[in-house]
Amino acid sequence: MRKDSAKYDRLRKEMVRTQIEARGINEPKVLAAFYNVPRHFFISEALRDQAYGDYPLPIGEQQTISQPYIVAEMTQALELSKDDRVLEIGTGSGYQAAILSKIVYRVYSVERKRSLYL
16 A cells, blocks of 8 residues: 555656646646545546546546646636635535635535536
8 A cells, every 4th residue: 555655646746747847837736636635536546547648537427637737827816815615516526626625715516416526
């Protein structure tokens, strides 16, 4: 388990540097959130080795967990502060909500596809 943890930590740091920072995401709060939220927790075990790839991954119900850079771009564009409250419609994997939770006071997230929240 410890070996996997170190592997995923390395992959997450590499993802932030090469996919997010390299494309101009520079808001410290956003970068810190990405460095601290383990994306591999939000996808199926069968796809874990692809968790930090530069592409979306399926999560079921013809839905995907978005490409990491897209999540970062959307998050930075919101110009959030620590006192903000965010309502997210379409929780999906929960990854975006987890990222937001590291930046704002409170996140409310509602999933519209029943099988994704059960």
